Amino acid sequence: MLVAAGREASESAKQWVYRVLRRNIMTGQFEPGEPVTINGLADALGVSAMPVREALHRLVADGALELLDNRRVRVPDLDPQRFEEVLEARIALETRAAERAMPFIDEIRLARLKAFDQQADQALAVGNFKRLVEANFDFHRCLYEARPGTIMLPLIESLWLRLAPFMRRAGETLSQTYQVDRHAEALAAIVRRDGEALKAAIAADIRDGTGHLGRGHFERIKALGNPG
Structure with missing residues (x-):
């Protein structure tokens, strides 16, 4: 809908x-x-x-x-090879975007990031998968756009468009996917002004979220003997 x-x-x-x-x-x-x-x-x-x-x-x-x-x-469907390529491109761009944005994050933006993280936690708690996806993207966008005049966000969003449909594959594996709050790790890294820790948290968030869901989807297809 x-x-x-x-x-x-x-x-x-x-x-x-x-x-x-x-x-x-x-x-x-x-x-x-x-x-x-x-x-x-x-x-x-x-x-x-x-x-x-x-x-x-x-x-x-x-x-x-x-x-x-x-x-x-x-809506296009991705094969495993294409999925991995887009996933790795997302990690490469977003970790760099986060690192470049960090010096521009003030208390107001930090509060917005925390609010989006809380919205994601609340959505997860009640099983509202659509709202979880929205809050997740809102968190990432709020982080990256902190750097004035960034040209990386449109590139990142083009990758989100390709990967986002896989978030619909969450279902039963969602609670397993988000066992660790990587957003909380990212927020802690921002407070410490630790660029390497921030990059690690963003990379782990992408792999644990979209990466886990997409790979799980392909594994289920393989188990069913369906090559498509």
């Missing part, structure tokens, strides 16, 4: 539709392999087909969606 944020006064219909769909993909509202249709999205968002069509074209260019031979559009 789409989560539609309010449209800002300065936004055109196509800008708003793109922002809404991008956010929904990034926060795991779509399953890997799930088809999306222009008419279905237009009805769900209460807009005409044109802004949806343009938004889908942009999301295909972003790598968030893929265009099939029959001109249908779906």
Whole structure:
């Protein structure tokens, strides 16, 4: 089910539709392999087909969606090799982004980071997986954008778009995945101004979260004897 944020006064219909769909993909509202249709999205968002069509074209260019031979559009599914490549790219970019952002984190931003961490903990406690994914991305974005004029965040978000659907694979393994609060480790490192510890916490957070869920998904497919 789409989560539609309010449209800002300065936004055109196509800008708003793109922002809404991008956010929904990034926060795991779509399953890997799930088809999306222009008419279905237009009805769900209460807009005409044109802004949806343009938004889908942009999301295909972003790598968030893929265009099939029959001109249908779906959320891409990753094979194990591609998954590992994107995961390692995320670790490389995000650890560096965190290190570069740390000197710019003041008490106000630190408080925001703690609030997002608390939201993630609360979502985990009640099994609200969608809210957990949102709070997790909000935490990471709040950290990286602390550095003024950063150009790394759009690159990082392009990777989130590719990996986020795997967060829908959480299910029964979610409690096993988040046995250690890596966000708490990251916050402690920021307070100490320890760049190496911050990088280690971010890398571990990505591996324990998205990495664990994605690999578990591929292991289940292998166990079932399904090559796809």
